[in-house]
Amino acid sequence: FPSHDIYTNNIGCVPLQVVFNSNMNNGLGIWMMGDGSPNKSGLDIAHTFTAPGNYTANFNYVSLEGCIASTQTTTVIKVNDKPKPDFSMPREVYMSNPEIQTVNKTSNLGNYTYTWTVSDGTEGHPVNLLYIPNKIGRYEITLKVQSIEGCTAAITKVVDVKNEFNIYIPNSFTPENQDGLNDYFKPVFSDYGINQSCYRMEIYDRWGQWLFSTDDVNKGWDGRVKGEFAKEGAYVYKLRYCTLDGIVNDKIGSVLLLRN
Numbered sequence: 001f002p003s004h005d006i007y008t009n010n011i012g013c014v015p016l017q018v019v020f021n022s023n024m025n026n027g028l029g030i031w032m033m034g035d036g037s038p039n040k041s042g043l044d045i046a047h048t049f050t051a052p053g054n055y056t057a058n059f060n061y062v063s064l065e066g067c068i069a070s071t072q073t074t075t076v077i078k079v080n081d082k083p084k085p086d087f088s089m090p091r092e093v094y095m096s097n098p099e100i101q102t103v104n105k106t107s108n109l110g111n112y113t114y115t116w117t118v119s120d121g122t123e124g125h126p127v128n129l130l131y132i133p134n135k136i137g138r139y140e141i142t143l144k145v146q147s148i149e150g151c152t153a154a155i156t157k158v159v160d161v162k163n164e165f166n167i168y169i170p171n172s173f174t175p176e177n178q179d180g181l182n183d184y185f186k187p188v189f190s191d192y193g194i195n196q197s198c199y200r201m202e203i204y205d206r207w208g209q210w211l212f213s214t215d216d217v218n219k220g221w222d223g224r225v226k227g228e229f230a231k232e233g234a235y236v237y238k239l240r241y242c243t244l245d246g247i248v249n250d251k252i253g254s255v256l257l258l259r260n
Contacts, residue, residue, distance in 0.1 A: 010077045013151035017048045018077055022059060032058040034077075052081035083112050083145035085155045087128075094164035095136060095244070096192040102129040106145055115144040133161045136245050165193030165243050172256040175223030185255050186220025187239060198242030203235055211235070223257050232259040 010018065022029050022043045031040045033047050034055040040047065049055060055077040061069040086105040093100055104127050106112065116122075116129040119140040133139060139161060144154040168188040175183050186201070196217050203212040203221050211230070212221045223229050239251040 010075050011080075012078075013080050013082055013149065014052045015048050015050045016077075016079045017046055018057075019046050020044065020057065020059070020074070022061065024061065027064055028062040030060040032060075034058070049077065049079045052079050054078050080147065080149040080151050082151045082153045083108075083147055085143050085145040085153050087143050087155070087157070089141065089157060089159060091158075092160040092162055093133075094162050094192070096164045096190075098133050098161055100129075100131045100133065100139075100141070100159055100161075102131075102141065102143075104128050104143070106143075112145045112147055115146070117142045117144070136161045136163055163193040163243055163245055164190055166190040167241070169237075169239070169251070169253065170255065172258055173223065174258045174260055176229050177260045184220030184222055185237070185257075186218075187241070189217065189241070193243055195242040195244050198240070198248070200240045202238045204238070205230075205235060206233070208236075217241070229259065230257055232257055 012018075020031060024043050027043070029041065029043045029045075031042070031045055031047070033040070033049075034057050035049055035051065035053075037047070047057075057074045057077060059074070063069075084107055087102045088105060089100055089102045102116070104114065106114075109127065114125055114127060116124045116126070116131075118131055120133070122131060129141070129143075131139075131141070137160075139159050140156050141159060142154055142156040144152060146152045166189070170182065170185060170188075173182045173185045175185075177183075185203075194217065199217045200215050201213065201221075202210065204210055211225050214221075234254045234256050236252065236254055239253075240248065242248050
């Protein structure tokens with residue numbers, strides 16, 4: 001009984017689907033994949049190899065007349081492993097120090113080539129990526145790893161870039177003693193995060209009369225009204241300030257002026 005050719009795409013990356021063709025039009029075919037999976041019947045089949053390795057598939061054929069062909073063997077099927085990419089990085093950073101340093105934790109680090117992609121379009125090929133964003137937001141960072149055989153795998157992680165913004169508003173001050181401590185009433189902001197062009201502070205007495213205002217974030221109220229120190233007591237402040245990411249904040253509260 002004549003032998004039969006078997007055609008297959010026999011090299012690739014896991015999971016590798018291989019198409020087997022017996023080159024026959026009728027009869028019964030039995031395929032043994034060589035990877036421990038159950039035999040498959042049919043003249044033309046497809047099989048997926050799910051683990052890396054070298055496999056030999058065998059084919060047995062019985063014609064319609066009951067003639068049995070000698071076992072036909074394919075060339076070795078070579079299934080290459082895929083890389084297993086991994087990396088670590090901060091989950092969040094602040095614009096006061098926005099460096100995002102990744103640490104590549106891919107196994108067999110020196111055997112692959114690397115492509116880093118950031119969701120803002122940045123791309124690079126170092127083993128470890130140092131990325132410095134120029135604005136706040138959520139960034140996806142993807143590491144794509146390629147083996148010498150051309151097998152690829154990728155992993156994506158997310159980092160939040162935030163404003164480091166805080167505000168402290170004193171509840172009292174002592175302007176009259178001029179001892180250099182707590183002589184002015186003004187909010188204290190963190191070094192980064194405030195839009196200084198969007199700022200206003202106003203001071204009123206308890207009856208709603210305007211006493212003081214400023215658009216300068218560095219200027220405070222010295223407790224004076226028309227050149228004289230105001231009376232001891234509670235005063236109302238109205239505050240408007242904006243963060244660099246465009247959020248407008250309005251606060252109203254009271255501060256206690258103390259005279260020594």
